Amino acid sequence: MSSTNNWLAKLFAKKSANTIRFADSEVALQDGESVLDGLLRAGHSVPYGCRGGSCQSCMMQCTDGDVPPQAQQGLTAAQQELGYFLACSCHPSESMSVALKPAAEKIIAPVIDKAQLTANVVRLRIKAPLNYRAGQFINLFRNGAVSRSYSLASVVGVDDYIELHIKRVEGGKLSPWAYDDLSVGDEVAIEGPNGQCFYTPGDAQQPMLLTGLGTGLAPLYGIVRDALVNHQHQGPIQLVVGSKHSDQLYLFDELKALSDNYPNLSVSFVAQQSTNPAVTEADIYQYCKELVPDGKGYKVFLCGAESFVKKMKKQCFLAGTNMADIAADAFVPSGS
Amino acid sequence: MFGLFKKKEKAAPSPEEKAASVFDKLGGAAAIDAAVDIFYRKVLADDRISHFFDTIDMEAQHVKQKAFLTMAFGGPNNYSGKDMREAHKHMNLTEEHFNAVAENLVGTLQELGVSQEDIDSVVTIAVSVKDDVLNK
Structure with missing residues (x-):
């Protein structure tokens, strides 16, 4: 009888434990144990730092299952949408599959x-x-x-x-x-x-500034259409594309058609040197500063060379935009 | 007679305990993000120290500042001082630089409507990292 009870208890314990699937293995979490602690106990190598949900060193991705909200405290909307979470703050009530890096x-x-x-x-x-x-x-x-x-x-x-x-x-x-x-x-x-530079549906009325240099227009052209066409974004959207010379700019007709269709979108082309009447001769930083003097409440997307992204990020942040509302994609030249 | 059974005097709360109440009063971890934005914006706009931040990765810095403020507000943290010391070691920082950051912290708390008493307990904790920052 008692051996049956024992067997039942074991079976029950096994069923109710929260199992974490990671790197082709399974770890059953013990009482009160975080995903990080469980994985470390099982001998897995997971980077971590403060264990208090601040340093974000232990960020992992959930590939199956639900992430408890407190494990995503402080992450950007994009990170949350990708299923990223902090392993140290994650006490799941059900089983999860997790990975260190997004599976390519x-x-x-x-x-x-x-x-x-x-x-x-x-x-x-x-x-x-x-x-x-x-x-x-x-x-x-x-x-x-x-x-x-x-x-x-x-x-x-x-x-x-x-x-x-x-x-x-x-x-x-x-x-x-x-x-x-x-x-x-x-x-x-x-x-x-x-990458984490994409539109996240939330506040459809939020004003947005998208700015990029050269082929930085590529992701912005995707993001702006995703916001307008797929998510019916209603708030005003400013798209500012810049370059050294106006002949380095493109998609004039496509963006003209898009802003004709969506009155809340306005598109500016700026260049340090312009031979095209559709392109304003201006410094892009100054231009954006005058276009959006108060960045409070804005969602900002920045794409282009690293130096541009860095400088513009600082400018937007100082103009009042929340750090969590600035998404950026810096184009870094390859080393080899 | 009752003196025999006199209750033990309740110990005065430590700065950490007092600050922990600031963490809760501000609204916990979620509210720290807003505080970090205000604080960091002040630091970047402060000519005495802004040049230290010219070449750094703003997002990484933002995360670090969040860890620092969480600690200063008495939130859950694992502060050891080692990272703080390591990060500031080669910067030749002086008392003036440290005070500038402290002033910006006070300004942030004032802007958030935190009472003077609570500001004092936060500052007490912030000042406790001074030797680590100045590599003393």
């Missing part, structure tokens, strides 16, 4: 369209069945070995392909190949998506 998906897909956007930027459209958020980026491979990151200019539910804007970088290992040699019909390998 590799896809082989054909190029279906290639068009010139400026003198050194091409647009590639690839028929890839990828699940992503507009504004994220993918890695494009050459010969399966060399890869570079490119932002997605396309939008799920609007475009049935993924779109990349590729600037030819002289001496680069990938872009001259993509620019010169890649043709419609060729198959390419991509991996992703990655």
